[in-house]
Amino acid sequence: MRYDVIIAGGSYAGMSAGLQLARARRNVLVIDAGQRRNRFAASSHGFLGQDGRAPGDIVEEARRQLLAYPTVEWVSSTAIAASQEAGGFAVETVDGQRYSAQCLLLACGVIDELPDVEGLTQRWGKSVFHCPYCHGYELEQGPIGVLATSPMSLHHALMLPDWGPTTFFTRGVFEPDAEQLESLARRGVVVVPERVERLEGERADVVLADGRVVAIDGLFVLPRIQVAGSLAASLGCALEDGPLGAFIQADPMTRETSVRGVFACGDAAMPFGSVALAVGDGVRAGSGVHRSLIFGAH
Template sequence: MTFDAVIVGGSYAGLSAAMMLARARRSVLVIDSGLPRNRFAAHSHGVLGLDGIGGGELLRQAKAQLLDYPSVRWISDTATDAQVTVDGFAVHTAGGDTWATRKLLLATGVRDALPDLPGLSERWGHSVLHCPYCHGYEVGGGAIGLLGGHALSSMMAGVLADWGQVTLFAQGMTLEDDAIATLQRRGVRIETSEVVALEGEAPQLSAALLADGRRIDLRALFVTARQHMGSPLVEQLGCALDESPVGVLVRVDAQKQTTVPGVYAAGDASVMGNITLASAEGVRAGVSLHHALVAEDSTAA
């Protein structure tokens, strides 16, 4: 059997794209390894109508609703490679299966490369956070920190000031005078001594230990992790990548098609975002992919 679309990745973007295609009565296969990016967070916030729902529960409900459509098939496996064929694409999985498809949608997300800082990884998603819009409100104000050292640090520190009393840990970066003045106007404290460890009863955070021996009390620490592609398929297929302030993203056009014809991408792999943005991009990709199928069907001999 050749599917109209194979979607690699069954998280928010992949599920949203699959729903659009299923509602168009197209045959869809979703291949999912069961490792969503936000699995470290207990709750998902800022999701309209579902604020505070557990990420796993949200995906469970969405998957159940999707599988009510008879044209959808789901396999729990890892897509290991894909090749262009005469009729579309062949996708191979770790389980030894090969799946043929006319179109391919990569909703494979990204992998966060966390800073190598003692005490950080065990707090990731709990008191060490990446998105204030997702988790900042629940911190509840008070002393919060931002681990600097990247291009977005100065801007992000100013934004974070709406969620608490911010300390920007420069981590060796040099700030321009105008950036310092802006941060001071926002009430941001700048700390030049490097953070060498995080302390507290994990997964909670109580303080950052500095290189000079001081401790800075903190309720939470925000970190912008370096992002890498969540799957080798993107580069195997030759999809072009673009650099962003936090890592690489798949280059897509307005229809969410990559530089490889017939290959689409949506979600965190193609846009810096959150659950809502990933879902919206999945809808866009699914609709665009469906339009491409219709165009092909309309011109087929």
């Protein structure tokens, strides 16, 4: 069977796009292996109507609603290659299957490249976070840390005092200038330049190279990102440099990439991401694909 669209990635953005296309009675194939970016978090916040729910529960309910539409199919696998063919695109999965569609939507997400600090990885999504809007409120105004990963971390450090007293661990990665130090002081941020040795304790207490321990209820980090998978590269989609890493370049309205007939949405196509933003971006992409199916020439 040849589909109207193949959606590579069935998390929040991919399913949101698929819902728009299903309601337009288009034949949709979603290929997804279940590796959501926020799979490490116990709860999701800031998404209207779903605040505080477990991410897995949100996804399962969304999938149930999407698959209730008879024109939607789901393949639990990973898309590993894509290529252009006459009248559309072909996608291959890791288990050797091949599928064809008129349009292709990349909702493949990103991979977070976490700092190499002992104890950080196992706390990711539990007491180490990237988004204060998603996780800051639940810290109940307790002590907060910001671990510098780049100059962008200054913005993080200036934001977070609204959620609790903040310590900025610059660790030699970033050295604030006099003006920036003044801005941090006005916000009550304590700057600690020493190297961070490791994280320990039930939450995310920071152990410094000199042996001091700074008690922290939650640590915020801006990891570098990379687009997950190889589909964008294999198709030749242009990338755009963002403050945290490259993402797929896509039209602001239609979400079409530099390759005609290939669309992108969600974290893979934005410089910053959240569940709510991904869902909204999926709506834009789904309607963009639909308009292309009606008016485009592939």
